[in-house]
Amino acid sequence: MAISMDELWKQFCENLTNADSSEAFEQLRIRYLGKKGEITGLLKNMGALAADQRREYGQKVNELKERTEKAITEKAMQAHVKEVERKIAMTPKFDLTQPLKLEEGSYHPITLVQRDCEKIFASMGFTIEDYDEIVDDYHCFEALNIPKHHPARDMQDTYYLTNGQLLKTHTSAAQNAIMRKYGAPLRAIFPGRCFRNESTDACHENTFFQMEGIMIDENISISNLIYFMKTMLSEVFQRDIKVRLRPGFFPFVEPGFELDISCLICGGKGCPSCKNSGWLELCPCGMIHPNVLKAGGIDTEKYTGFAFGLGLTRLAMMKYGIKDIRDLNSGNLKSLSQFVQ
Numbered sequence: 001m002a003i004s005m006d007e008l009w010k011q012f013c014e015n016l017t018n019a020d021s022s023e024a025f026e027q028l029r030i031r032y033l034g035k036k037g038e039i040t041g042l043l044k045n046m047g048a049l050a051a052d053q054r055r056e057y058g059q060k061v062n063e064l065k066e067r068t069e070k071a072i073t074e075k076a077m078q079a080h081v082k083e084v085e086r087k088i089a090m091t092p093k094f095d096l097t098q099p100l101k102l103e104e105g106s107y108h109p110i111t112l113v114q115r116d117c118e119k120i121f122a123s124m125g126f127t128i129e130d131y132d133e134i135v136d137d138y139h140c141f142e143a144l145n146i147p148k149h150h151p152a153r154d155m156q157d158t159y160y161l162t163n164g165q166l167l168k169t170h171t172s173a174a175q176n177a178i179m180r181k182y183g184a185p186l187r188a189i190f191p192g193r194c195f196r197n198e199s200t201d202a203c204h205e206n207t208f209f210q211m212e213g214i215m216i217d218e219n220i221s222i223s224n225l226i227y228f229m230k231t232m233l234s235e236v237f238q239r240d241i242k243v244r245l246r247p248g249f250f251p252f253v254e255p256g257f258e259l260d261i262s263c264l265i266c267g268g269k270g271c272p273s274c275k276n277s278g279w280l281e282l283c284p285c286g287m288i289h290p291n292v293l294k295a296g297g298i299d300t301e302k303y304t305g306f307a308f309g310l311g312l313t314r315l316a317m318m319k320y321g322i323k324d325i326r327d328l329n330s331g332n333l334k335s336l337s338q339f340v341q
């Protein structure tokens with residue numbers, strides 16, 4: 001005797017209760033609703049029925065089919081939701097939208113030294129200027145007495161845009177525009193982000209900060225340059241720091257110098273941050289080349305001037321004892337948020 005619909009439903013419900021995986025649900029679907037499935041098989045009994053009972057029987061089988069289908073789908077859906085919830089519960093809690101639980105925010109170490117320098121130079125009558133990060137070849141090189149194919153360009157390989165513009169390699173790129181804007185006499189500093197195509201290590205980065213300064217007036221000499229640099233550095237480090245001046249070549253100054261300060265990390269003994277020399281190149285400088293003054297529209301008969309390109313990134317490393325330049329661009333708040341002032 002064939003199994004009744006009620007018995008079949010009961011049996012199916014028991015099996016469904018025990019099923020807990022997507023494979024188990026699929027097997028139930030095949031077992032009961034497949035072409036050769038048990039519910040589908042009930043239709044075979046139709047032939048034994050009287051014609052007037054067939055319709056009612058067929059409807060009942062269809063109703064059972066639908067109920068079964070619905071029950072499997074619902075249970076599978078519930079199991080799926082549970083599985084997703086389980087996976088979510090196992091995922092470590094990480095919410096990018098949550099604010100970091102720092103007691104208080106802090107400035108980046110480079111911002112801090114930049115502000116120190118700005119304050120000091122402002123007190124000495126310098127204005128603080130801003131300038132673009134994307135510049136053209138003329139401002140970055142030509143106006144600075146660095147013609148095309150000059151070997152000095154090799155030191156300053158950078159990132160070029162398809163339209164021929166480039167990311168500025170040094171803050172000197174602003175000199176021409178600032179001379180043209182204000183004319184002489186002029187005292188200005190212009191901090192900025194610079195870029196170079198560099199392989200990175202403890203003391204090189206492809207993105208770093210400099211602060212350029214120029215002073216143009218009548219009778220400006222190297223003595224003025226040394227005075228301003230010494231005053232500024234002693235203020236920043238809050239002590240009388242050791243400096244040395246070496247001859248240095250930069251096409252936009254004549255004479256040109258390298259101003260070094262003794263490495264504050266190793267005290268001059270030599271370490272990876274100072275390439276074991278005990279000194280850190282901090283501030284190349286010199287007397288502005290007449291070609292540069294002329295390009296800036298300055299009367300070279302009447303005026304002379306000095307310029308310097310302070311390594312703000314280097315200065316921050318010195319001041320705060322940061323051994324690896326890469327920490328500064330890391331975005332790592334553990335290291336960068338220590339410098340609350």
Ligand code: DAH
Binds near residue numbers: 169286307
């Ligand atoms: N712009 C130069 C560089 O980044 C640095 C520099 C040298 C700037 C001498 C100056 C200077 O103003 O006088 O390599």
